[in-house]
Amino acid sequence: MTASGGLQPGDPQSIGPYRLIRRLGAGGQGIVYLGTDAGEVAVAVKILRPEIAHDDTTRERFAREVSVAQRVASFCTAQFLTADLWSNPPYIVTEFVDGPSLQDDVNRNGPRSGSALHRLAVGTATALTAIHEAGLVHRDFKPGNVLLGQDGPRVIDFGIARALDATATVSSQVIGTPAYMAPEQIAGAPIGPSADVFAWGAVVAFAATGRSPFAGDSAPAVLYRVINAEPELDGVPEPLLSLVRQCLDKDPAARPTTQEVLMRLLGSAEPVAAPVTASRNISRSDARPTRRAGRAGRMYALAGGAAVLALAAGAAIWLTKDPAGAGQGGTTGPAAAKSSMPANPKPLRFSRAFEGTWQGALAQSNGRNRPMIVTIQAGSRTAAVSYPDLGCSGTLTLTGRGSGGQFLLHESILKGTRCTREGDFAMKASRKDLTLTYIPQGASVVTYSATVTLFRSAG
Structure with a gap:
């Protein structure tokens, strides 16, 4: 042209x-x-x-x-x-x-x-x-x-x-x-x-x-x-x-x-240089969001900036209610307040169809893409999450249901100094992939967005 x-x-x-x-x-x-x-x-x-x-x-x-x-x-x-x-x-x-x-x-x-x-x-x-x-x-x-x-x-x-x-x-x-x-x-x-x-x-x-x-x-x-x-x-x-x-x-x-x-x-992604003090959501040096994520395998990365939901029907097949008699405990975060669940619901659990390791790359509105790994065990309400190139790992906990068939997850980073400790995602699921979209909080509402599509690892 x-x-x-x-x-x-x-x-x-x-x-x-x-x-x-x-x-x-x-x-x-x-x-x-x-x-x-x-x-x-x-x-x-x-x-x-x-x-x-x-x-x-x-x-x-x-x-x-x-x-x-x-x-x-x-x-x-x-x-x-x-x-x-x-x-x-x-x-x-x-x-x-x-x-x-x-x-x-x-x-x-x-x-x-x-x-x-x-x-x-x-x-x-x-x-x-x-x-x-x-x-x-x-x-x-x-x-x-x-x-x-x-x-x-x-x-x-x-x-x-x-x-x-x-x-x-x-x-x-x-x-x-x-x-x-x-x-x-x-x-x-x-x-x-x-x-x-x-x-x-x-x-x-x-x-x-x-x-x-x-x-x-x-x-x-x-x-x-x-x-x-x-x-x-x-x-x-x-x-x-x-x-x-x-x-x-x-x-x-x-x-x-x-x-x-x-x-x-x-x-084989080359890491993008970042100061050790940078957070994954809000940079401590300039208060601008720099969301990051970890190494990926079989998936496709979402490069680019806008928070995009890969909408797909059938999310209910992936998740199930807690079996009768299960406890009510667990971590709650800001996303829980947005849930449409009734008061004191039984916590959601990941179904067996959801079990395995899922990999993808978080695409951020700052133009950076970072690999991300999520490992899910059937019957649990908490998945493991890691961002290997940043040395960060922690958990993603189901906190409730959102609008449009979405589910809400609260992220807690337990290891690593380059990642913000807490964050929230909305999740949409299909039979072959998961899409997680970051829920901005506070100062990052207007200035930052991020999304990732995760595919099940073959190995």
Whole structure:
């Protein structure tokens, strides 16, 4: 996508209910504008080429893809808001991310390294995992489709490339960008999530070196290198190098999944330097929140800032009331006051379906992501929690039920000096993951948010 600015002659002043302010860029799919909705909230409005939705069949297919894309969790992605494919011209609206693309940033400021590179790798892998969890494949993941927002990298244009397949014969355009297309995509073979894994490896290599690993002096030369040549990865540091190399395997079956990529990334995460006196919720030096968490295994990290609930039905299957005759004791915290439970209820207990070790990475509004491990024993109301890279450990105690099917947990840190002693979470559960969202207290209500999705460890 080429950068631009201002409204140009011929650009509309508005489309649908959205007022257009200036161009953000232009590409093969259409032109993107900064716009505002009726409430003056900034949005990104992409006006599509008319032939993209040239008949009802194409419009309906595009609408189905956009509908699926709207279900993708918004951490690390620019959330789809709405679309009008029957408008003339058709358009889609997404969350506005105020920041340059990775392509423009690397071209302007040079490659990334160290923890900045690692955070980019984690954030983009997280976004692709969320996209795949929704049943989508991006198909056009590239540096131009990664925006560097203030709260971390955001992936855009997911869900669009597949819809564009319906118009490929009309536009005579290849769906994808040659230097970041998987070999099977070039060959016209069926495309799955492994194609995005290949593209992720190429994008991370670009971020680390400033060049595509399959760079060539023409599109045919690039395509030939993707299919036949080994990637040029000089300058990609370990431990990323071995992971990127595996992601760029010519054989889709030999590539890791995005969840496996995240497991590797978080298992080798570089710690972010922090003073020993920093707390996990509120820094003692400047009273700003710096929530942190510990090492992860099989999960996907939530990089980015907003507190997002991965809403899922069936939370009741995970938790059960205390058996008859069980005691009433246990720790209570601020979250307990928010519970909708009646006075003096029997404490909740974790069911057997909940037993095991769950791992994930806490995403904070300060842009930092920290691994976190939660170990649950069936029949207990208290789980063990640890943040290994900070040397902190303690307990998470069920304190009651919240609204919307959530459960409330009170955290007590019993070991380690770099973590705040007390905190509270709201938890939502599905059959395959848990989402914990930090409940701000006091001074951190406006300034801090954090969330983590935990997956059961395979080992």
